Amino acid sequence: MNKKLVIITGASSGFGEALAKEFSKSGYPLLLVAGRLDKMLRLNLPNTLCKKVDVTNREEFENAVREAESIYGKADLIINNAGIMLLGDFAIQDPEEWKRMLDVNVIGVMHGIQLVMTDMKERQSGTIINISSMAGVMPFGDHAAYCASKYGVRGLTQTARMELSPYNVRVITVEPGAVSTELLGHTSNSTIKDNYNRWRETVGAINITADDFVRTIKFVYELPQSVLIREFIISDTKQDV
Numbered sequence: 435m436n437k438k439l440v441i442i443t444g445a446s447s448g449f450g451e452a453l454a455k456e457f458s459k460s461g462y463p464l465l466l467v468a469g470r471l472d473k474m475l476r477l478n479l480p481n482t483l484c485k486k487v488d489v490t491n492r493e494e495f496e497n498a499v500r501e502a503e504s505i506y507g508k509a510d511l512i513i514n515n516a517g518i519m520l521l522g523d524f525a526i527q528d529p530e531e532w533k534r535m536l537d538v539n540v541i542g543v544m545h546g547i548q549l550v551m552t553d554m555k556e557r558q559s560g561t562i563i564n565i566s567s568m569a570g571v572m573p574f575g576d577h578a579a580y581c582a583s584k585y586g587v588r589g590l591t592q593t594a595r596m597e598l599s600p601y602n603v604r605v606i607t608v609e610p611g612a613v614s615t616e617l618l619g620h621t622s623n624s625t626i627k628d629n630y631n632r633w634r635e636t637v638g639a640i641n642i643t644a645d646d647f648v649r650t651i652k653f654v655y656e657l658p659q660s661v662l663i664r665e666f667i668i669s670d671t672k673q674d675v
């Protein structure tokens with residue numbers, strides 16, 4: 435049976451790039467979206483449309499989804515993975531950083547869901563996977579706005595699940611712990627970055643990789659449509675919070 439279209443947002447680095455390689459290896463046609471088109475094109479994956487898309491821009495995002503669907507058929511899976519982490523001291527962080535983070539991490543995910551949900555409902559099939567974080571389950575220092583965004587993803591996913599379950603559409607939240615990617619690089623406050631890296635040293639070597647993480651996502655997706663792992667936390671064994 436031919437594999438169906440998989441959409442991955444934030445595919446130019448980290449989890450998204452690893453997801454793209456893993457799903458491509460198994461023969462899925464892909465739509466990859468992110469800001470850095472060159473990085474996605476360099477992956478050189480077969481049956482893959484790469485588009486420069488800002489997920490906060492609904493029109494741009496929708497055009498990419500419709501173009502991919504006209505080539506590969508309707509999307510069976512979207513992984514709303516694109517996100518930024520701008521850690522900050524609540525008392526002094528620029529509110530523009532809060533707004534940017536909420537826009538990308540929450541509204542970007544909502545755009546992704548809205549762009550596929552009507553078709554999935556009609557077909558009574560499909561899967562939506564939203565990447566939240568352990569910071570969407572528990573608080574961390576200097577994470578106020580990031581936590582707000584990731585608790586938000588968890589909340590909106592639970593609502594989407596209630597609305598889509600009657601239509602046999604699976605909606606899943608994933609809450610990863612710390613994994614080395616480019617994510618910390620977005621934070622502008624160097625003291626907070628140093629503290630984060632010191633915390634990681636106290637935890638010990640964090641050996642879990644983006645590849646470990648993506649294998650679990652593929653496993654969850656490839657279960658029968660009637661089986662729903664609603665959410666899961668995945669972290670390095672040594673991460674003690």
Ligand code: NDP
Nearest residue numbers: 444446447448449469470488489517567612613615616617
């Ligand atoms: P990276 O920084 O490596 O990747 C983030 C991806 O998101 C990049 O491809 C980036 O592409 C894309 N992106 C950012 N803003 C936008 C935008 N407006 N429109 C489209 N794409 C965008 O980080 P990770 O791989 O670690 O993060 C992936 C997800 O996992 C995020 O949602 C993050 O919050 C979450 N997460 C990560 C954890 C970790 O420890 N690594 C832990 C818990 C959750 P580009 O810059 O090219 O636009």
